[in-house]
Amino acid sequence: MEKFLNDGGEDALAVRCRDFDRNYALVLERLERAAEKAGRPASDVTLLAATKTVPAPVINHALAAGVTHIGENRVQEYLSKYEALRLDGVGRHFIGHLQTNKVKLIVDKVDMIESVDSVRLAAAIGEECKKLDKTMDILVEVNIGEEENKSGVAPAVLEETVRQIAQIEGVSIRGIMAIPPICDGPDQIRHYFKQMRELFIDIGAKKIDNSHMVYLSMGMSGDFDTAVEEGANLVRVGAALFGKRL
Numbered sequence: 001m002e003k004f005l006n007d008g009g010e011d012a013l014a015v016r017c018r019d020f021d022r023n024y025a026l027v028l029e030r031l032e033r034a035a036e037k038a039g040r041p042a043s044d045v046t047l048l049a050a051t052k053t054v055p056a057p058v059i060n061h062a063l064a065a066g067v068t069h070i071g072e073n074r075v076q077e078y079l080s081k082y083e084a085l086r087l088d089g090v091g092r093h094f095i096g097h098l099q100t101n102k103v104k105l106i107v108d109k110v111d112m113i114e115s116v117d118s119v120r121l122a123a124a125i126g127e128e129c130k131k132l133d134k135t136m137d138i139l140v141e142v143n144i145g146e147e148e149n150k151s152g153v154a155p156a157v158l159e160e161t162v163r164q165i166a167q168i169e170g171v172s173i174r175g176i177m178a179i180p181p182i183c184d185g186p187d188q189i190r191h192y193f194k195q196m197r198e199l200f201i202d203i204g205a206k207k208i209d210n211s212h213m214v215y216l217s218m219g220m221s222g223d224f225d226t227a228v229e230e231g232a233n234l235v236r237v238g239a240a241l242f243g244k245r246l
C-alpha cells in the first residue's frame, strides 16, 4: 500500500484503497462467471474502471493493482487529475458527454472517446487529431432506450451516422457504446443489451470502410454481468470498484 501524505486525508484514502482491493476481487469474479456463462474467456472482456470523482491516489492504487483501462467523464476533472496519474501503458478513455469546444483540451490525453453522439462532434475530434497527426479511436454512442434527454444516436439512424463519421479523417470507428435506461430488473435491461448486440452485428456485417466494429461497450456496476452474457466486450464499472459516489 502506498503512503499518502495529504494532510488529514491519509486514513480516508487508505480505507478507499483497501475497499478497492476487496471490490476488485469481487468484480473480477463476477466477470469470470459471466464470461463463463457466455462461453467466452474472461480475457475477451476489457474491464474499464470508471473513475469520475475518484481521487488520483486511489486511481493509481487501482492501476498498480492491475486495472488496465480507465474512463473519465468530465474534461475539467480529468485535466485536474491528469498530471498526478500514472498512465504509462494504460488505456485512457473518455466516456462522458463531450462538447465540441472542449475536444482540443483532451485529444492528446485520451486513447479512445466512447461517447461520440454526433457527426459534428466526430468532425471536431478529427480536426484536432489531424493537427497532432493522430487518429482517435471512437465509439458511437447509441441512445438505445430512445430517451428524450439522453445523448446518443437513435438506433434508426445509427447506420447512416456511422457511414458519415467513417468519412471523417482523424477518427476511426471501433464500435458502439450505450447507457441503457434505468431498469427494474435484469430482464428489462437484457432486452436493451440484446438490441445493442444486434446493431453491433448488423452494422459490422455491412463492412463500412474505415469502421471496425470491434468493441461493444455496455454494462456498469449493477448489470455488467448481464451485459457480458449478451455480448459486451468492454464494461465500464465505477461504484462496484470504488464504492458509492457521494
Ligand SMILES: *Cc1c(COP(=O)(O)O)cnc(C)c1O
Residues within 6 Å of the ligand: 050, 052, 073, 095, 096, 179, 220, 221, 222, 236, 237, 238, 239, 240
Ligand atoms: C459513471 C459511469 C459508469 C459507471 O457507472 P457505475 O454505476 O458507477 O458502475 C459507466 N459509464 C459511464 C458513461 C459513466 O458515466
